[in-house]
Amino acid sequence: MIFSQQFIQELKSRIDVVELVGSYVTLTRAGSRMRALCPFHQEKTASFYISPETGLFHCFGCHAAGDIISFVQQIENLDFNQAIRFLAEKFSVPLEFEQGDIVDRSERDRLLEALDAACVYFSEAMDQSKETKNYLEGRGISPETTAALRIGYAPESGLISYLKGKGFNRDLMEKAGLLNDQGKEKFRNRLMFPIQDLYGKVVGFGGRILRKDTKAPKYLNSPATPVFEKKRMLYGLNLTRDFIRKTGFVVLVEGYMDFAALYQHGVVNVAAALGTSFTENHAILLKRFAKKIYLCFDADSAGMAAALRSFKVLAPGGLFVYGVTLPGGEDPDSFVKTRGKEDFMMLLDKAVEIPVFLSNLTLKPEIIGGLTLEEKLDRINTVLDVISVIPDRIRQSYYVKDLSVRLSVPERNIATQLHARTRRPFQKREEDSRPETPLDSLKEAEKGILLLLARQPNLKPQIRENKEWLERLPVYPFLVEMLNIEYERVSDVIHFFSDGLNSFLTLREQEVSADADVVMRALKRQAVQQELGEVKKKLEAFQDGLNEDERNDLLKRKEVLAKEFHRL
Numbered sequence: 001m002i003f004s005q006q007f008i009q010e011l012k013s014r015i016d017v018v019e020l021v022g023s024y025v026t027l028t029r030a031g032s033r034m035r036a037l038c039p040f041h042q043e044k045t046a047s048f049y050i051s052p053e054t055g056l057f058h059c060f061g062c063h064a065a066g067d068i069i070s071f072v073q074q075i076e077n078l079d080f081n082q083a084i085r086f087l088a089e090k091f092s093v094p095l096e097f098e099q100g101d102i103v104d105r106s107e108r109d110r111l112l113e114a115l116d117a118a119c120v121y122f123s124e125a126m127d128q129s130k131e132t133k134n135y136l137e138g139r140g141i142s143p144e145t146t147a148a149l150r151i152g153y154a155p156e157s158g159l160i161s162y163l164k165g166k167g168f169n170r171d172l173m174e175k176a177g178l179l180n181d182q183g184k185e186k187f188r189n190r191l192m193f194p195i196q197d198l199y200g201k202v203v204g205f206g207g208r209i210l211r212k213d214t215k216a217p218k219y220l221n222s223p224a225t226p227v228f229e230k231k232r233m234l235y236g237l238n239l240t241r242d243f244i245r246k247t248g249f250v251v252l253v254e255g256y257m258d259f260a261a262l263y264q265h266g267v268v269n270v271a272a273a274l275g276t277s278f279t280e281n282h283a284i285l286l287k288r289f290a291k292k293i294y295l296c297f298d299a300d301s302a303g304m305a306a307a308l309r310s311f312k313v314l315a316p317g318g319l320f321v322y323g324v325t326l327p328g329g330e331d332p333d334s335f336v337k338t339r340g341k342e343d344f345m346m347l348l349d350k351a352v353e354i355p356v357f358l359s360n361l362t363l364k365p366e367i368i369g370g371l372t373l374e375e376k377l378d379r380i381n382t383v384l385d386v387i388s389v390i391p392d393r394i395r396q397s398y399y400v401k402d403l404s405v406r407l408s409v410p411e412r413n414i415a416t417q418l419h420a421r422t423r424r425p426f427q428k429r430e431e432d433s434r435p436e437t438p439l440d441s442l443k444e445a446e447k448g449i450l451l452l453l454a455r456q457p458n459l460k461p462q463i464r465e466n467k468e469w470l471e472r473l474p475v476y477p478f479l480v481e482m483l484n485i486e487y488e489r490v491s492d493v494i495h496f497f498s499d500g501l502n503s504f505l506t507l508r509e510q511e512v513s514a515d516a517d518v519v520m521r522a523l524k525r526q527a528v529q530q531e532l533g534e535v536k537k538k539l540e541a542f543q544d545g546l547n548e549d550e551r552n553d554l555l556k557r558k559e560v561l562a563k564e565f566h567r568l
């Protein structure tokens, strides 16, 4: 269906961009505009702006831009018409269509219809499958949970003819991910978990084998299709999103069965991974609903590795990620069944953020003593790796302190180690422009300007204006490093500098520095003196090789410089 231009204009004018965008991100005023952390890419400082007057948004980080309709298209993953429908519904604006237009449903709609029909088919098939019902009963999944999750059963065959009878062709079934390479039914003799999008639309399936005797994989998921993208989907979020938003936390589990068990036992702040590792898209998705993530992974080393990987993806976006320790051999499914909701919630209360979680496992007081120095360093580095992805320096320092207490090593030493690895990976370091002169050999005025610039970033324009002569001085490459980074307080960015500059600024931080004018004049003197020396050298060295003009030029320059030097 096509919406009239008039209607689209009307819709746009009736919706306040601040209200719409504000329902996804936290906005703060920035002059005439509003600013937020971009919902389309991971960032630490807000570069996403909206203009209430024009109704447009723009991100200076990832360059996402557009009006309210394209905002909804991107954030809800909808096409143009769906976005309009979404907005009209959300803001209660009655839909108006272009007169006389033919119904033109997109392929996406047809795919979703086919998938929903398949879901209905699997449910009906389950009603007739005693084996499946017995299995669910044995696993303690109630009929209510089965209905809520729309769990079904895929028999040996029958789906293709069922869907044909409903008017879907093979081409569509294939595109919906329901057929295998041979054009046969992909899911056979499996317990079927429909994977639904945030609005409850079935976009794919996860199928678990029922009989152990087959060689088939235990779990089989739908392939990527135009409506199913694993890297931005979490299982069950359609049912639990509102609880998650309300409480601000989510428990992430590894599979459908864990989800079903927790959900059934009243832990309704839950979502499951879809057999893939978490991506930045998951982080962005989760951040719309919660700030606090509890990771429930198996306590074995594979589970630990998965938890660390997840942390490194989820934490940089500002999410707080906690590790939940289940008693030996238990998974969320078995734990909640035997111990119930209260006990599970107590595990959440006891959960600690991943860096501490990791230290608790690998740097326990009773084992530290028995470790060789090498082993110890190895484990410390693993923890530092994890801490280094946390975007907040205050939180980082909290974990540094924790390590320092654990290891009886001064905080300062650990912080230095940490900062060596928190350099922004995207910040290109051009090797050739790296300062070659050791900082110690710099003259006092040169050291002085570095300290001044560290404290007063507002000196930057003055430095840039005097580039012409400043660049002759050995200190210049260090100044460029500082000019290239935006900061208000250098202590916030110090770890982005090269090692030499970093430690110089750290060590000399407390020193009193002279007045900027005095330092600049001293530097100018130094620059003039240096050039004067070079000119004199040239005059001496090439005495005989110079022609008259060259000689005169140099002599003139020498005079100018000498005068300037005396004036300074």
Ligand SMILES: [Zn+2]
Pocket: 038, 039, 040, 041, 048, 059, 060, 061, 062, 063, 064
């Ligand atoms: Zn962005």
